[in-house]
Amino acid sequence: MADKLTYRKIIHIDMDAFYASVEQKDNPELRGKPIAVGGGSKRGVVAAASYEARKFGVRSAMSGILARKLCPELIFVKTRFDRYREVSRKIRSVFYEYTDLVEPLSLDEAYLDVTENKKGNPSATLIAREIRQRIYDETGLNASAGISINKFIAKIASDYNKPNGQKTVNPEEVVPFLEALDIKKFYGVGKVTAEKMYKLGIFTGKDLKEKPIEFLEEQFGKSGKHYYYIVRGIHNSPVKPDRIPKSVGAERTFFENLSSEIFMLERLEQIAIELENRLLRNKISGKTVTLKIKYSDFTLQTRSKTLPYFVADKNLILEAARELLYQEKPQNSVRLLGISLSNLNTQKEEQVAVQLKFDF
Template sequence: MSMDLPIRKIIHVDMDAFYASVEQMDNPDLKGKPIAVGGGGKRGVVSAASYEARKFGVKSAMAGNLAAKLCPELIFVRANFERYSEISKKIRAIFYDYTDLVEPLSLDEAYLDVTENKKGNPSASLIAEEIRERIFEEVGLTASAGISINKFIAKVASDYNKPNGQKTINPEEVIEFLEQLDIRKFYGVGKVTAEKMYQKGIFTGLDLKGKSLEYLNKNFGKSGRYYYYVVRGVHNSEVKPNRIRKSLAAERTFSKNLSSEIFMLEKLEHVAEEVARRLKKSNVAGKTVTLKIKYSDFTLQTRSKTLQYFINDKSIILETAKDLLYQEKLSNSVRLLGISMSNLNTEMKKKPEQKSVSVQLKFKF
């Protein structure tokens, strides 16, 4: 790693089993028990699982019936996103006591740039510890954190000492840490890509580092350049405090597969209504309507249409989605329909100035 490479002090805070932990906090009878948020019913999908449930292999995005087989004592709880959003706002308020450079990734995780912070504390590790303590004392939940020179390494590090822990990767430790890292733990390397890397003899960061940029581009396309640089500790993406929403969507999974477009229209109307509600709540509109169709064999198809003007009206969204539905014949019975709006009229807000410093081995974390 170049000694003059600009770096920052980045913290990635990740709440521990957030949805499930909120439910256990609100209902003491659920504490210490295996619970799944969502996943109830024949076609339900698990949104989150408590650590007690994870021991049985239950995880998010898993079909509820499979989760119940893995853990017969599993308790299904209906998701309450208004409550999760309420708690998330309290947690973010704590973040802003330390820096305005906060980039939320979801309700339960965020990046913080504390290179220069409101507390004047030179130690990002101590700041992370203090933030985690405050979340526990003021909100009642535990959080984990990763601390390092950029967003990529901080996110990888936050997963190391979960739950209720943190890990700091100092500048002089970055290269060795990345070289020893299992390729599956690289953020941005999914299951399919990991399998492909295994087939090519890439099991660790050191193996990845041994491949040329040309080789990675040839075998992994646009992601090749990303892999080439992150394994060398180079990831210059700044913490973006005003992330622009690029799309907004809603979808419905049906209790029974639908085989005719006629039966789908009523369902589609409910989805269009929800999308319109979310657009108006966020005070945005979009030009591109995308219809998502998941068939009974789990194959996925999307159909899109871009209009000449911005819309957030339910009736126009629905009519456009109907056109897309009838655009071509369905190839199978349908288990899920979704509508998303993209090409939104969001505007970049002026963001706080972001500072960086040069790498020094005595740089305190």
């Protein structure tokens, strides 16, 4: 008799409207009201919106002006990242009580591999429920969870019963689950790709699964192979507890558009100082300096330069950014500038991941 197939048990935890929920928890007067974290200034952008605000169409990355038009009663709250980091540390401490295989994606979400866990609990579904309860008990905040055999499906599942819910996609349910899914719900398929797929007659996972790999590679390049495998439930990337950043950056959106390169250089100096602090704090240096410019018409331009040595010093970073700025005269007035450093000294050669097999 053939051995029963066994799988990894992956949980994706995603906090519900994290920044906004922290603000509502800390300030009872904001509870039940539509709030936006950030975006209150003339040129501000919303960092997060409460579920009460989302009912009006307010979303993160939306301009504060548009958010207020959609929801005239919207309450804007200043961001407090130190506070969000403090709460995030409490949440992660809960994760580590169950497993050391924790891969944070941001302050408010993470993957956990609980195939073999510190509680000896064979049920990933029960572990997820217990973790969500623990988070609520310790922070007063709600979390949602997705549970399945790999990171890709767990990520999709965590969004399925939001807010304050969870969904498990068992091994035998993986293919039917993906086949029935609207293609725009596939994690990693953005708006532009989804529209292209629609034009090609690909509306669901089932439609995608019917396309041969050659067709997908022809239409989507390297991503085509990725789509071919994920729709079959094949995604072998392991949970990486030491997630290595590929770049470190800092940027500023300005209250008034900048048209003078002298003023731009002044802002770049401030950004370089902020970037240096981040690099030193994390003991990181890099070789490739990238200048990001967003113009008043919202068009985006990036210019990069790779140095022959690793840098973390603000003066060396600013020198490279200055050279990139003068490389070509800005096309228009500028509303945002940013500097990032990549090709870091932390990067290692990626190893091919192999699907581990355990009882689900």
